[in-house]
Amino acid sequence: MIWLIDELTLLLVVICALAAITVKDLLSATVIFGVYSFLMCLLWAEMGAVDVAFTEATVGAGVSTVLFIAAILHTSRRSKD
Amino acid sequence: MKLLQERTAKLKLGESLIIQTAVRIMVPFIQLFGLYVIVHGHYSPGGGFQGGVILGASFVALALAFDQKFSMQLMSERVNGVLGNLGALIFVGTAVLCALFGGLFLDYSALDKLIPLGPIGWRSFGIFIIEVGVGLAVMSIMVSLFWDIGSNGEMDEGL
Numbered sequence: 001m002i003w004l005i006d007e008l009t010l011l012l013v014v015i016c017a018l019a020a021i022t023v024k025d026l027l028s029a030t031v032i033f034g035v036y037s038f039l040m041c042l043l044w045a046e047m048g049a050v051d052v053a054f055t056e057a058t059v060g061a062g063v064s065t066v067l068f069i070a071a072i073l074h075t076s077r078r079s080k081d
Numbered sequence: 082m083k084l085l086q087e088r089t090a091k092l093k094l095g096e097s098l099i100i101q102t103a104v105r106i107m108v109p110f111i112q113l114f115g116l117y118v119i120v121h122g123h124y125s126p127g128g129g130f131q132g133g134v135i136l137g138a139s140f141v142a143l144a145l146a147f148d149q150k151f152s153m154q155l156m157s158e159r160v161n162g163v164l165g166n167l168g169a170l171i172f173v174g175t176a177v178l179c180a181l182f183g184g185l186f187l188d189y190s191a192l193d194k195l196i197p198l199g200p201i202g203w204r205s206f207g208i209f210i211i212e213v214g215v216g217l218a219v220m221s222i223m224v225s226l227f228w229d230i231g232s233n234g235e236m237d238e239g240l
Contacts, residue, residue: 050126054118058134063223066141070231 006046013039026075030068037061096147104146111139119216123208129215136216137223149232156224158236165221171214175207187211 016036023029037060044053112135119132144152176187184191189207190200198206228236 051128051131054126054131055134058131058138062138063134063141063227066138066145067226067230070227074230074233 002046006043009039009042009046013043026072027069030065030072033068034061034065037065100146104142108139108143111142112136115139115216115220119212120209122212123205129212130219132212133216133219134223136220137227140220140224141227144227144231149228149237152224153228153236158225158228161221161224164217165225168214168217168219168221171217172211175210175214179207 013036016032016039020029020032020036023032037056041053041056041061044050044056115132115135115138117132118127118135119129122128122132140152140156143155175189175192178195179188179191180186182191182194187207189203192203192207193200
């Protein structure tokens with residue numbers, strides 16, 4: 001039964017990765033990237049690498065999403081030149 | 082005890098009483114969990130890096146829910162820099178001290194000549210000192226990264 005969950009998570013990871021690079025809005029790309037990080041965290045934990053999963057959950061999904069959003073809030077939709 | 086309307090009337094745009102109260106309650110527990118992860122790093126998942134990121138994330142949450150000035154009152158820029166450098170100093174200082182006492186770089190069992198705990202005890206205790214140093218440095222870097230990116234490098238308003 002575990003391989004079903006494994007393959008479902010892998011499928012969702014691929015869908016999130018494709019969506020993150022194809023979506024046009026930067027904010028939604030960041031949020032999808034956070035979802036991708038959490039799914040990767042699930043995969044690491046399922047493969048037994050709890051330490052890597054912990055790092056992925058704190059750095060990948062937690063802090064880097066906040067830093068991306070903080071950087072995006074200083075951008076504008078159209079370039080000035 | 083002011084009325085809720087009076088307290089919320091003075092809030093700026095984007096500040097919410099619910100989020101502020103939730104962060105106020107959550108931040109001590111987040112910091113306690115970060116300390117737990119650092120201290121238990123050598124025999125359970127986690128360690129200095131993850132615990133430092135969790136400790137830094139608590140200050141990031143404060144800066145997000147309140148003002149950046151509020152989080153800089155709790156931990157000023159000078160204290161942040163001192164903590165980060167202290168973490169790196171603990172890491173390198175322990176490693177160099179091992180080399181000075183006749184072992185290799187980061188070979189904790191050489192510190193047995195300084196305080197007799199036994200080589201095995203020092204191998205367990207030395208990694209704890211290293212984790213504390215890494216945790217302090219990572220916390221400082223995470224907080225200053227957010228302060229710099231959030232305020233465009235000016236350290237005044239923030240998000």
